[in-house]
Amino acid sequence: xxxxxxxxxxxxxxxxxxxxxxxxxxxxxxxxxxxxxxxxxxxxxxxxxxxxxxxxxxxxxxxxxxxxxxxxxxxxxxxxxxxxxxxxxxxxxxxxxxxxxxxxxxxxxxxxxxxxxxxxxxxxxxxxxxxxxxxxxxxxxxxxxxxxxxxxxxxxx
Amino acid sequence: xxxxxxxxxxxxxxxxxxxxxxxxxxxxxxxxxxxxxxxxxxxxxxxxxxxxxxxxxxxxxxxxxxxxxxxxxxxxxxxxxxxxxxxxxxxxxxxxxxxxxxxxxxxxxxxxxxxxxxxxxxxxxxxxxxxxxxxxxxxxxxxxxxxxxxxxxxxxxxxxxxxxxxxxxxxxxxxxxxxxxxxxxxxxxxxxxxxxxxxxxxxxxxxxxxxxxxxxxxxxxxxxxxxxxxxxxxxxxxxxxxxxxxxxxxxxxxxxxxxxxxxxxxxxxxxxxxxxxxxxxxxxxxxxxxx
Numbered sequence: 049x050x051x052x053x054x055x056x057x058x059x060x061x062x063x064x065x066x067x068x069x070x071x072x073x074x075x076x077x078x079x080x081x082x083x084x085x086x087x088x089x090x091x092x093x094x095x096x097x098x099x100x101x102x103x104x105x106x107x108x109x110x111x112x113x114x115x116x117x118x119x120x121x122x123x124x125x126x127x128x129x130x131x132x133x134x135x136x137x138x139x140x141x142x143x144x145x146x147x148x149x150x151x152x153x154x155x156x157x158x159x160x161x162x163x164x165x166x167x168x169x170x171x172x173x174x175x176x177x178x179x180x181x182x183x184x185x186x187x188x189x190x191x192x193x194x195x196x197x198x199x200x201x202x203x204x205x
Numbered sequence: 206x207x208x209x210x211x212x213x214x215x216x217x218x219x220x221x222x223x224x225x226x227x228x229x230x231x232x233x234x235x236x237x238x239x240x241x242x243x244x245x246x247x248x249x250x251x252x253x254x255x256x257x258x259x260x261x262x263x264x265x266x267x268x269x270x271x272x273x274x275x276x277x278x279x280x281x282x283x284x285x286x287x288x289x290x291x292x293x294x295x296x297x298x299x300x301x302x303x304x305x306x307x308x309x310x311x312x313x314x315x316x317x318x319x320x321x322x323x324x325x326x327x328x329x330x331x332x333x334x335x336x337x338x339x340x341x342x343x344x345x346x347x348x349x350x351x352x353x354x355x356x357x358x359x360x361x362x363x364x365x366x367x368x369x370x371x372x373x374x375x376x377x378x379x380x381x382x383x384x385x386x387x388x389x390x391x392x393x394x395x396x397x398x399x400x401x402x403x404x405x406x407x408x409x410x411x412x413x414x415x416x417x418x419x420x421x422x423x424x425x426x427x428x429x430x431x432x433x434x435x436x437x438x439x440x441x442x443x444x445x446x447x448x449x450x451x452x453x454x455x456x457x458x459x460x461x462x463x464x465x466x467x468x469x470x471x472x473x474x475x476x477x478x479x480x481x482x483x484x485x486x487x488x489x490x491x492x493x494x495x496x
Contacts, residue, residue, distance in 0.1 A: 050210045070211030070254070073241070093242045095396060097309060106283070106312040112241045113313070114234070116211055117258050160308065181395040182307020 055119045059084065060128025066115070074118050075099045075110035078125065086126035086155040090184070097183030100156035101125050107163035109182070126155035129162070137200040138162060147196040149187035157183045161197040170201055206244050210253040217262070217343055217370065220255055224368040225345055227253045233370065234258075235279050235318040238310050263317070263372060266291070273378045278317025278371040282329075283308070285316060295376055296492060297332035297385035297404045304328055304389060307396050317371040320356060323363040323429070324398075330357070330430045331404030331422035332387045338376045344369040354422075357429035380417075382409040384492025386485050389424070390477050392468070399425045400469040401477040403457075405485040407445075409493045414445045421453070421485075426461035426478050433457035433482065445490050454483035 055077065056065045066081040078084045078101070087110055090096035094109040101110045102124040129136035138158045141147075148154050157180060164171055164179035171179065176197050177190070185193060210227075214220040224231055230252030234240055243249040257263055263279035268290040276285060285291055286303040305311060305319070305328040319329045320340070333353040340351050345368055353374065356363050365371065379385070385406035391397035402424030408417045419440035421433040436456035443449055458479030463471045 050208050069208065071206045071208050073206075093246055094238055094306075094310060097307065100309060107309055108312050109238075109309045112237050114211070114237065114241070114254070114256070116213065117234070117237065117256055163308065178395070179308055182309045 053116065055115050057118060057121055057123050059123045059125060068115055070114060070116050072115045073111050074101070074103075074113040074115050077115040078110060078123075084125050084127050088152055088155065090152070095182075095184070096153070097156045097160060097180075098153050100159045100183065102159055102163060105166075107160055124159070124162075126158060129158065136162070138165070138197065141196040141199040142193070145192045145196040145199060147188060147192040153183055153185045153187075157185065157193055161200070164197070165201060171197075173198065206241075207250040209251050211256065212253065213256045213259045215259050217260060217372070220257065220260065220370060221343060221345055221368055223253070223255050224370070227255075229367065231255060231367070233321070236281060236314040238306065238314040239318060239322050257370075268294075270378055274376040276316055276374045276376070278320075278373050279315045280317075282306070282311035282314050282316070282319075286311065294379055294496075295332075295336055295385065297335055297387040297406060298329065298376070300387035301329040301332040301402075301404070304387075304395075310396075316374065320353060320374075321363060321365060321371050323357050323359070323361055325357075325360050325427060325429055326399040326402060326425040327430070328387070328389060328399060328402060328424070331402050331424045332385070333374060333376075334422040334430060334432065335385055335404040335406040335420040336376045336379070337420070338374045340374055341372045342369050343372045348372065350375075354430070354432065359428045379406070379496075380408050382411060382493050382496055383407065384489045384494070384496050386488040386492060388481055388485055388488070390481060398468065401425050401461075401463075401474050401481055402430075403478065403481040403485045405482070405489040407440075407486070407489040407493045409445070409490075414490070414494075416440045416443055416445055419453075421457055421482060423457060423461055423478055423482070426463040426474050431460060433460040435460065436482065440486075445486075450483050450486040450490075453486060454479045457482040 088098040090098035094112040099111040232251035234256040263277045267275045282302040292299045338353045387404040389399035389402040406420045419437045436453040461478040463474035465471045
């Protein structure tokens with residue numbers, strides 16, 4: 049059973065499959081097999097959140113999920129947020145607020161923000177900070193990221 | 206990660222058979238937030254991994270006034286924290302499930318995994334102990350029930366046999382005028398491991414602030430989570446007051462036998478156990494009055 053098997057995902061509304069050994073993480077399959085390189089590997093142990101993706105509606109660290117565990121799941125990755133050349137509101141406000149510096153954490157940060165807004169469309173600053181507590185940024189100091197998420201709700205943090 | 210055989214059984218019997226067949230080299234996978242870290246960083250190389258994710262009967266919560274609360278062992282922390290009855294009637298569990306890790310961790314980590322790993326700092330262990338939770342455990346010879354406190358044998362070791370699986374937890378409905386709380390101290394606000402964790406449940410008399418029953422459980426100050434029984438007895442049948450809580454906190458502090466490590470010295474942990482017990486007694490009292 050260590051042999052390769054086929055895993056199937058619906059990613060950003062499209063069907064994908066990969067033929068993999070079971071010791072691969074979801075992150076590795078997304079990046080190395082499916083060439084969706086928006087999710088990043090920072091720590092590899094679930095602490096930094098750079099690998100965050102949304103699996104069946106919940107934001108998870110894909111570095112701590114075995115690829116076969118997510119077999120059959122619906123995924124949203126950063127590649128699925130813009131539609132027809134139009135940016136997602138969070139992508140737009142991250143640009144407008146200057147919330148991006150080196151950018152490595154930003155795909156995970158935006159997906160954590162999206163998971164928050166999907167369940168709580170009008171979060172306060174405390175709720176925003178809690179929602180991105182699992183996403184490390186070493187550049188910005190978080191202030192502008194928090195402002196960007198708040199701006200995407202139409203509110204002010 | 207090293208290579209391993211991977212199984213995703215579709216029944217509990219099949220899962221137990223796999224555990225039995227593969228003996229010592231097999232690991233159960235639930236949320237993965239501890240297991241995968243150990244496999245990547247701590248030199249754990251299981252020959253086989255048995256994933257519980259296809260066993261939907263291990264997930265979910267049910268509450269019935271007469272029967273109490275049932276939580277499936279593979280229920281994730283976010284689902285537990287969001288369950289209205291848990292927040293209202295089993296607040297210590299909502300506190301523990303809500304403070305563990307990050308949003309991402311809580312979407313993956315399971316209650317059964319947090320208990321089976323038997324870390325003395327596990328954020329849901331003191332809550333389950335003060336809430337009088339009984340674990341349901343399935344094995345090759347059928348199932349057995351065990352108070353959660355008896356699962357822990359030492360840091361990272363449990364009394365579960367290698368071919369047993371935690372199936373769920375049963376929590377009795379708390380009596381009227383009962384309040385519970387879990388708090389922990391961590392140097393960072395989030396994404397940290399408890400230096401000290403304290404859970405308290407108080408039940409008050411119907412018409413006065415006399416304590417009818419008190420339960421105190423301390424985490425991260427001994428090889429397993431521990432009850433502060435002397436403190437519980439000192440509180441029982443006495444009227445709640447600051448002086449009484451200070452006495453009980455001193456007794457809880459005396460019950461702690463912590464180690465020194467990178468997160469804090471033994472002396473600091475013992476002191477914190479007292480401070481936090483007193484603080485938690487105050488919160489549990491307020492919650493009991495409101496219940």
